Amino acid sequence: MPNKKNMKKMYIVKLADFLFNNGKKMSGGELAQHLNRNNITADNDEIYIENGRGIFTMINATYRWLNEMGLEEERKKFPFVFVEQNGELAWDK
Numbered sequence: 001m002p003n004k005k006n007m008k009k010m011y012i013v014k015l016a017d018f019l020f021n022n023g024k025k026m027s028g029g030e031l032a033q034h035l036n037r038n039n040i041t042a043d044n045d046e047i048y049i050e051n052g053r054g055i056f057t058m059i060n061a062t063y064r065w066l067n068e069m070g071l072e073e074e075r076k077k078f079p080f081v082f083v084e085q086n087g088e089l090a091w092d093k
Contacts, residue, residue, distance in 0.1 A: 008040055009062045013074050020077040027085050028055045051085070 015034070019026055026034070032048035032055040035041075042048055048055045059082050066075040079089055 005043065006065075008035075008058070009065050011040060012058070012062045013066065013071070013078065016078045016081045017074065019081040025081055025083050025087075027051075027083055028059060029085065031055055031059070031082060 012031070015026075015031075018024075029050035032050045032052070035055075036047045042054050042058070048058070063075065063078055066078060083089060
């Protein structure tokens with residue numbers, strides 16, 4: 001059975017896939033709002049702070065996890081959907 005962290009990463013990957021396939025983007029703050037609204041908490045069981053370090057750490061950890069798991073197709077799409085408010089890529093923070 002997948003652990004909580006990996007389940008959260010897969011959720012984010014599926015969301016990224018949906019966004020990519022529909023030509024959409026989401027900021028780190030919007031991702032934080034979405035996860036909080038859907039009761040998907042940070043590793044310490046606290047809510048994500050919009051544009052806080054925790055949400056960008058989660059984006060980066062998910063990208064690295066995709067790379068480690070060899071999920072090349074998902075990895076290629078992932079960086080282009082999560083952006084800063086100004087449109088810069090957020091995954092490499």
